[in-house]
Amino acid sequence: MNRQIADALSRIRIRKPLIHHITNLVVMNDTANLTLHLGALPIMAHAADEVAEITQAASALVLNLGTLTPAQVEAMLIAGRKANELGIPIVLDPVGAGASQLRTQAGLELLSHLRIAIVRGNSAEIGALGGVGGRVRGVESVEGVSDPIAVVQTMAQTWGSVVAITGKQDVVSDGRRVIGVNNGHSWLTTVTGTGCMATTAIAAFAAVEPDYLVAAVGGLASFGLAAERAAAEAHGPATFKVALLDQVYHLTSEQLTTGARIVVLQE
Amino acid sequence: MNRQIADALSRIRIRKPLIHHITNLVVMNDTANLTLHLGALPIMAHAADEVAEITQAASALVLNLGTLTPAQVEAMLIAGRKANELGIPIVLDPVGAGASQLRTQAGLELLSHLRIAIVRGNSAEIGALGGVGGRVRGVESVEGVSDPIAVVQTMAQTWGSVVAITGKQDVVSDGRRVIGVNNGHSWLTTVTGTGCMATTAIAAFAAVEPDYLVAAVGGLASFGLAAERAAAEAHGPATFKVALLDQVYHLTSEQLTTGARIVVLQE
Amino acid sequence: MNRQIADALSRIRIRKPLIHHITNLVVMNDTANLTLHLGALPIMAHAADEVAEITQAASALVLNLGTLTPAQVEAMLIAGRKANELGIPIVLDPVGAGASQLRTQAGLELLSHLRIAIVRGNSAEIGALGGVGGRVRGVESVEGVSDPIAVVQTMAQTWGSVVAITGKQDVVSDGRRVIGVNNGHSWLTTVTGTGCMATTAIAAFAAVEPDYLVAAVGGLASFGLAAERAAAEAHGPATFKVALLDQVYHLTSEQLTTGARIVVLQE
Numbered sequence: 001m002n003r004q005i006a007d008a009l010s011r012i013r014i015r016k017p018l019i020h021h022i023t024n025l026v027v028m029n030d031t032a033n034l035t036l037h038l039g040a041l042p043i044m045a046h047a048a049d050e051v052a053e054i055t056q057a058a059s060a061l062v063l064n065l066g067t068l069t070p071a072q073v074e075a076m077l078i079a080g081r082k083a084n085e086l087g088i089p090i091v092l093d094p095v096g097a098g099a100s101q102l103r104t105q106a107g108l109e110l111l112s113h114l115r116i117a118i119v120r121g122n123s124a125e126i127g128a129l130g131g132v133g134g135r136v137r138g139v140e141s142v143e144g145v146s147d148p149i150a151v152v153q154t155m156a157q158t159w160g161s162v163v164a165i166t167g168k169q170d171v172v173s174d175g176r177r178v179i180g181v182n183n184g185h186s187w188l189t190t191v192t193g194t195g196c197m198a199t200t201a202i203a204a205f206a207a208v209e210p211d212y213l214v215a216a217v218g219g220l221a222s223f224g225l226a227a228e229r230a231a232a233e234a235h236g237p238a239t240f241k242v243a244l245l246d247q248v249y250h251l252t253s254e255q256l257t258t259g260a261r262i263v264v265l266q267e
Numbered sequence: 268m269n270r271q272i273a274d275a276l277s278r279i280r281i282r283k284p285l286i287h288h289i290t291n292l293v294v295m296n297d298t299a300n301l302t303l304h305l306g307a308l309p310i311m312a313h314a315a316d317e318v319a320e321i322t323q324a325a326s327a328l329v330l331n332l333g334t335l336t337p338a339q340v341e342a343m344l345i346a347g348r349k350a351n352e353l354g355i356p357i358v359l360d361p362v363g364a365g366a367s368q369l370r371t372q373a374g375l376e377l378l379s380h381l382r383i384a385i386v387r388g389n390s391a392e393i394g395a396l397g398g399v400g401g402r403v404r405g406v407e408s409v410e411g412v413s414d415p416i417a418v419v420q421t422m423a424q425t426w427g428s429v430v431a432i433t434g435k436q437d438v439v440s441d442g443r444r445v446i447g448v449n450n451g452h453s454w455l456t457t458v459t460g461t462g463c464m465a466t467t468a469i470a471a472f473a474a475v476e477p478d479y480l481v482a483a484v485g486g487l488a489s490f491g492l493a494a495e496r497a498a499a500e501a502h503g504p505a506t507f508k509v510a511l512l513d514q515v516y517h518l519t520s521e522q523l524t525t526g527a528r529i530v531v532l533q534e
Numbered sequence: 535m536n537r538q539i540a541d542a543l544s545r546i547r548i549r550k551p552l553i554h555h556i557t558n559l560v561v562m563n564d565t566a567n568l569t570l571h572l573g574a575l576p577i578m579a580h581a582a583d584e585v586a587e588i589t590q591a592a593s594a595l596v597l598n599l600g601t602l603t604p605a606q607v608e609a610m611l612i613a614g615r616k617a618n619e620l621g622i623p624i625v626l627d628p629v630g631a632g633a634s635q636l637r638t639q640a641g642l643e644l645l646s647h648l649r650i651a652i653v654r655g656n657s658a659e660i661g662a663l664g665g666v667g668g669r670v671r672g673v674e675s676v677e678g679v680s681d682p683i684a685v686v687q688t689m690a691q692t693w694g695s696v697v698a699i700t701g702k703q704d705v706v707s708d709g710r711r712v713i714g715v716n717n718g719h720s721w722l723t724t725v726t727g728t729g730c731m732a733t734t735a736i737a738a739f740a741a742v743e744p745d746y747l748v749a750a751v752g753g754l755a756s757f758g759l760a761a762e763r764a765a766a767e768a769h770g771p772a773t774f775k776v777a778l779l780d781q782v783y784h785l786t787s788e789q790l791t792t793g794a795r796i797v798v799l800q801e
Contacts, residue, residue: 016671018671025559028560028601029563029564029726029727032560032727033726036724036725036726037770041671041674042672042726043630043633043673044558044559044600045601045602045630045633045634046601046603049635050637053633053634053636057633057672242773243772245770245771245772246770246772246773247770249724249772250770
C-alpha cells in the first residue's frame with residue numbers, strides 16, 4: 001500500500017483539491033495551514049446560506065464536531081447532502097462524542113442521514129458513537145475500547161464507512177480488511193488539535209483517492225511520518241507544532257514510500 | 268506560599284483536571300494548548316445546549332468576555348449556575364470591560380448572578396467593572412486605577428471573589444490579604460492573549476487548590492516564570508510565544524519553588 | 535513615496551491607533567498579533583450590540599468576509615455606518631468573493647451602502663466583485679484578471695475607493711495614479727491568511743495616513759519587506775510565519791525608507 005499512498009500524495013500536489021471544512025474554532029488556523037502545506041487548498045465556511053455552494057466546488061468535505069452548535073449541525077446536513085448528491089467524499093471527526101448529548105446525537109444524526117466516506121476519532125469517541133464503551137474527559141480519550149481492531153471492523157460494517165481509530169497505533173478498516181499504521185510520535189499528544197489535523201490530512205487524500213481505506217491510511221501515515229521527522233527539532237510542544245507543519249510541507253512521495261509503516265492486521 | 272503553589276502544580280500534573288472554557292475566538296487555540304502544556308485537559312464548548320453537561324464533568328470553568336455575544340452570555344449563565352451548584356470554581360476574565368456596554372454589563376451580570384471564585388483582569392478592566400476608574404483602548408489598559416492594592420482588596424470584598432490585577436507587578440487579594448507576584452517579562456505585552464492565558468493558568472490551579480488566593484498566585488507565578496525562561500530564546504514576539512508555550516510544558520515544581528517571586532503586600 | 539510611508543510607520547508606533555476588526559475565524563489570532571507587532575492596538579468584536587461603540591473608539595475598521603454569516607454582514611453595516619459618520623477609514627477584504635453568492639453579494643452590499651476607503655483582495659476576488667473576470671478556488675485565486683493595472687484603476691473609479699490587488703507584484707490605484715509594490719516573498723503563498731494580514735497592515739497605516747493610496751502602499755510594502763527579511767530564517771511555512779511576525783515587530787522606518795520597492799505604473 002506504500003506505493004499507492006505515495007502516488008496519492010503526488011496527485012494532491014498536482015491537482016490541489018479544494019477541501020471544504022465545517023470545523024471547530026480551536027483548530028481552524030492549524031487545519032487550514034495543514035491543508036495548504038500538504039498541497040491542497042482549504043476553505044472554511046459554515047453559514048447555512050453558502051455551504052452547499054462551497055461544497056459543490058470542493059473535492060472533499062470535513063465535518064468536525066468540536067465547538068459544535070445546533071446551527072452548525074444544520075449547515076453540516078445541507079453541505080453533506082450536496083456532497084452525497086455529487087459523490088464528494090465526507091470525512092467525519094466526532095470530536096468530543098461521548099462528552100455531551102449534543103455531540104453524540106449530532107454524530108449519530110450525520111451518520112444516519114448522510115453517506116460518510118471515512119470516520120476518524122480517538123478510541124473513546126468511536127466507542128461512544130458506536131455504543132461499545134470508552135470514556136472521554138473533554139476531548140481526550142481516558143479509556144479506550146477494549147478491542148480496537150474488532151471495533152473499527154464492526155463500526156465500518158454498521159456505518160458503511162471506513163473507520164479509523166487513532167492512537168499509539170492507528171487502526172483502520174473498511175469493514176473487511178483492517179490495517180495498522182505505526183507512524184507518529186508521542187509529542188502529538190501534547191498539542192491540541194492533532195486529531196483534527198489528522199482528519200484534514202485524510203480528507204486531502206480522499207479527495208484524490210477513491211479507495212477510502214487507502215486514503216485514510218495515506219493521510220495517517222503522512223501525518224505520522226511528518227511528526228516523526230519534526231520530533232528531532234522539538235524543544236517542547238510549541239516548537240514541535242511549528243516543525244510538524246514545516247515537515248508536512250516538505251514531505252515527499254519518496255519519503256512516504258520508504259517511511260510509511262503499514263501493517264495488515266486482518267486481510 | 269512557594270511550597271503551596273509548587274505542590275498545586277504537581278497535583279495538576281497528577282490529576283489532569285478538565286478545564287471548561289467559554290472563551291473568545293482570538294485566543295482559543297493558545298489557551299487550549301496552554302491548558303494541555305500545564306498538565307490539565309481543555310475543552311472549549313459554548314453552545315447553550317451542552318454547556319451544563321460539559322461543566323458538570325469539569326474541575327474549573329473559565330468565562331472570558333472577549334468577542335462576546337448575547338448568546339454567549341446566556342451560555343455562561345447556564346454553565347455558571349451548574350458550576351455553582353456543584354462547587355466547581357469559576358474564573359472570570361472580563362476582557363474589554365469598559366470598552367463596550369455589552370462587555371461591562373455582562374461582567375456585572377455574571378458577578379451578580381454567580382459566585383465567582385477568581386476575577387483576573389488588567390488594571391483598567393477591573394477599574395471599569397468596579398466603577399473605580401481606569402481607561403481602556405480596545406482590550407489594552409491605557410490608564411490603570413491609581414491604587415491597585417486598595418482596588419483589589421475592595422473589589423474582592425465587594426464581589427466576594429479573589430481579585431487579581433495583572434501588570435508589571437501582579438496584585439492579588441481575597442479581601443483581606445494582598446499578595447504581589449513579581450514574575451513576568453516585558454515580551455508578554457507584545458503578544459495578544461497573554462492575559463487570557465494567565466487566566467487559564469489560574470483556572471488550572473483553582474481546579475486542584477481550594478484556597479483561591481493561592482490558586483491565583485500559583486497560576487500567575489507559573490505563567491510569569493515560564494515567560495522569564497522563554498525570554499532568553501525570543502527573537503521577537505512570535506518566537507517568544509512559541510518559547511513561552513514550550514516553557515509552560517517544561518516548568519517543574521522545583522523551579523516554581525525557587526523561582527516564584529511572591530511578596531506579601533498586606534497581611 | 536518611501537519617505538511618506540516611513541513617516542506613517544513612525545506615527546503608528548507613536549499614536550498606537552486602535553484597529554477594530556470584524557473578521558474571519560481562521561486568521562483572528564494572527565491579525566490581532568500583526569496589529570500589535572506593527573505598533574497599533576487590535577480589538578476583535580462582531581456582536582451587533584457592541585460594534586458601533588467599539589468602532590467609535592477606533593481609528594480604522596477592517597471588514598473581512600472570510601467565514602461570513604448573515605449576522606456578521608449586519609454587524610458590518612452597523613459598524614460601517616458609524617465609521618462613515620465619524621470619518622474613520624474602512625478597509626474591506628472580500629475574502630472568497632466569487633466563491634459564493636453570500637460573499638459576493640455581501641461585498642457589493644458593503645460597497646454600495648458604505649464609503650470604503652480601501653479594498654484589498656487577490657486578483658480573482660477583485661475581478662469577481664467588479665464583474666470583470668477572474669476565477670477562485672475557495673479563497674485562492676486560480677485565474678486572475680487579465681489586466682490588473684486597468685482593473686484597479688477602473689474599480690477605484692467605480693467604487694470611489696483605493697483598490698489594491700495583491701500578488702507577485704501588488705498593484706494599487708486611487709482611480710488616477712497606479713502604483714506597484716514589488717516587496718514580498720513566495721513563502722507568503724504557503725501560509726493561510728497572509729492576504730488578511732496584509733489588509734490589517736493597510737488598516738494600521740490608514741489609521742494615521744489620510745492619503746489612502748499612500749496608506750495602502752505603506753501597509754503592503756511594510757508587510758512585504760518583513761516577509762523578505764523573514765525568508766532567511768524560514769525552514770518551511772510555519773517557521774516562516776513565526777519569523778514574519780517577528781520581523782513585522784522589528785521593522786524600522788529606516789529599513790522601510792530604503793527597502794520599499796515602489797514603482798509608479800501610471801502617473
